[in-house]
Amino acid sequence: MADLAHEVRELVLRMGTTAHGTHVGGSLSAADVLTVLYHEVLRLRPEQPDWADRDWFVLSKGHASAALYAVLAQRGFIDRTELATYGAPGSRLAGHPLRRLPGVEFPTGSLGHGLSLASGVALGLRRTGRPGRAFALLGDGELQEGSVWEAAMNAGHHGLDNLVAVVDRNGLQISGSTEECVSLEPLGDRWRSFGWAVAEVDGHDLGALREVFAALPDSAGRPTVVLARTVKGRGVPLFEGKKKSHSVQLTPRLFQRALTGLNARRAR
Amino acid sequence: MPETAAQLPGAAGAAQAAEPTWQERYGVAAREVYRRTLLELARTDPRIICVDSDMGGLETLFGEELPSQYVNVGIAEANLMGVSAGLAATGLLPYANTLSGFAAARACEQVKIDVAGNNLPVRIVATHAGLSAGHYGPTHHAVEDLAILRTLPNLTVVVPADAVETEYAVRATADLPGPLFLRLGRAATPLVHEEPYEFTVGKARELRAGTDVTIVAxxxxxxxxxxxxxxxxxxxxxxxxxxxxxxxxxxxxxxVLAAARETGGIVTVEDHLVAGGLGAAVCEVVTQEAPCRVHRIGVPDRFFDHVADERQLLELAGINPAEIAAAAARLAAAPR
Incomplete structure (x- = not known):
């Protein structure tokens, strides 16, 4: 699993070398969560993306597309070679995910949409008696969108225990700290007050993430939010905890530095 | 496939003694006929889900008879659209109920990206369109909804002319594979249709033949x-x-092109801004393919902060039969 997470990070950096760069910081912070979800948690059939009994995943923080494409490639939804086309004219790999890419349920990128979509899916699965669950990965800055709380209030009220929100709590948004921009804490209490079961976890501890997700649903009759404490740019010392890592185009030299840092961090 | 009148209730022959009369059946607000029709459809189609945003009345109508086909998301229109898109993605047919201004403006992005962008079979049924909210005031008027929503790819936009057409439209779009915006008013309006007819989505209905000028409404x-x-x-x-x-x-x-070629010009009439709605859509067609004179009648570029009912507001906007007739007469008299 650690190898897979490492590879996700390396693939993100490679996509960052393409003409427009990519959202490196938020992709790296979500890398471990996505790795555990796609390799251990989500029930998927890559050869049959519309399998009726699958779990659904919505990347509400659509700008972390590079990390999503990396795990989709690892699971065989797309070919690894396609990753090199990221952002290029004619590619299926846009800066924010397109629905025509196998494995992508909804196009996302405008923040504040994903939890509503996943709630609708969860309701639909419940209504049609299917076993699948709906997962949405949200950014923490995204929680400043009011529509997130419309969705949270509604999902809590309707007791959607087949719905899981994961918050990539890296603490940074474009302008800096979330707490300095518009503060989110006490975040766990806020979700609890909306009727959600709350699990807090180190979002880079693969074992802890597995444990949390294995225990889902956390609470019968309630949706669960996993607050994954993460570090923006995690794994690449050059970017860790830096708001400038939000969107980066990596020159060959910068890429080498980043990759060296990534490998060194792993060797430690 | 759109249904035809022959398949519709009330279309078959002489009415039984117990059957309601045409007037009894349709002499109510279009939104009441919509609700009745949707309930009838939902009884035999378990895919139909009535998604409510605290409209009032649906919770008893649907919630009591078909509770498993009813969900209320509360006063939250953005979430209404996202949840409906999610439901549709799982194979269900959600009818998202709200007011037209809230659908087109407040929840516009969710309609654009989640509903229209995904080409999902969400039916947005919006009441209080145009100036029908009357004395409720400009917060509840929706005179820009067509301008906004007709620009969205995949979305079918239907505006029934009366309660009869509302029922036909709801039935004809029941199996539409993509998204629908159905634009309804608030109170009862005069019946345009006094007997069954054939309703087809996307096909204008000629209510009166004519050769000098065409009024498109x-x-x-x-x-x-x-x-x-x-x-x-x-x-x-x-x-x-x-x-x-x-x-x-x-x-x-x-x-539209036949009207442009066969008559002396086109007058468009709508309870919507002159900008961007039916008149604009007609102009887009004729300017490219059959230039002709077009006179657009609609709501002028201003907010209505008068307290008045729908008819009075329309009058204030200059939307009335005399204006329509005068404009049409001018076009008919102009040299071709």
Whole structure:
């Protein structure tokens, strides 16, 4: 699993070398969560993306597309070679995910949409008696969108225990700290007050993430939010905890530095 | 496939003693007929889900008889659209209920990206369209909804002319594979249709034949006013064709082009801004393919902060049979 997470990070950096760069910081912070979800948690059939009994995943923080494409490639939804086309004219790999890419349920990128979509899916699965669950990965800055709380209030009220929100709590948004921009804490209490079961976890501890997700649903009759404490740019010392890592185009030299840092961090 | 009148209730032969009369069946607000029709459809189609945003009444109508086909998301229109898109993605047929201004403006991005962008079979059924909210004031008027929503790819936009057409439209779009915006008013309006007819999505209905000028109208009062204007014109020797353009998207281009080529010009009438709605859509077609004179009648570029009912607001906006007839007479008299 650690190898897979490492590879996700390396693939993100490679996509960052393409003409427009990519959202490196938020992709790296979500890398471990996505790795555990796609390799251990989500029930998927890559050869049959519309399998009726699958779990659904919505990347509400659509700008972390590079990390999503990396795990989709690892699971065989797309070919690894396609990753090199990221952002290029004619590619299926846009800066924010397109629905025509196998494995992508909804196009996302405008923040504040994903939890509503996943709630609708969860309701639909419940209504049609299917076993699948709906997962949405949200950014923490995204929680400043009011529509997130419309969705949270509604999902809590309707007791959607087949719905899981994961918050990539890296603490940074474009302008800096979330707490300095518009503060989110006490975040766990806020979700609890909306009727959600709350699990807090180190979002880079693969074992802890597995444990949390294995225990889902956390609470019968309630949706669960996993607050994954993460570090923006995690794994690449050059970017860790830096708001400038939000969107980066990596020159060959910068890429080498980043990759060296990534490998060194792993060797430690 | 759109249903035809022959398949519709009330269309078959002589009414039984117990059958309600046409007037009893349709002499109510279009939104009541919509609700009744949806409930009838939902009884035999478990895919239908009534998604409510605290509209009032649906919780008893649906919630009591078909609770498993009802969900109320509360006063939260953005979430209404996202949840509906999610439901549709799992194979269900959600009917998202809200007011037109809230659908088109407040939740516009969710409609654009989640509903239209995914081409999902969400049916957005919006009441209080145009100036029908009357004395509720400009926060509840929706005179820009068509301009906004007809620009969205995949979305079918239907504006029934009365309660009869509302039922036909709901039935005809029940199996539409993509998203729908159904634009309804608030209170009861005059019946345009006194007997069964064939309703087809995307096909304008000629309510009156004519050769001198064409009046193209959409929505309850505009269509009935267009008919009234045509009768006045006939008395003055002007032959006016009247088209009920119940589908704004996809627009019936053939009917518009035929009007442009066969008559002396087109007057458009709508309870919507002059900018961006039916009149604009008609102009887009004729300017490219059959240039002709077009006179657009609609709501001028201003907010209505008068306290007035729907008819009075329309009058203030200059939407009335006399204006329509005058404009049509000018076009009919102009050299071709």
């Amino acid at each position: 959409t929505g309850p009062y505009p269509v009935s006013m267009a008919l009234e204007a045509a009768r006045e014109l006939a008395a003055r020797g002007v032959s006016a064709r009247v088209l009920n353009m119940h589908t704004i998207k996809p627009l019936d281009r053939e009917a």
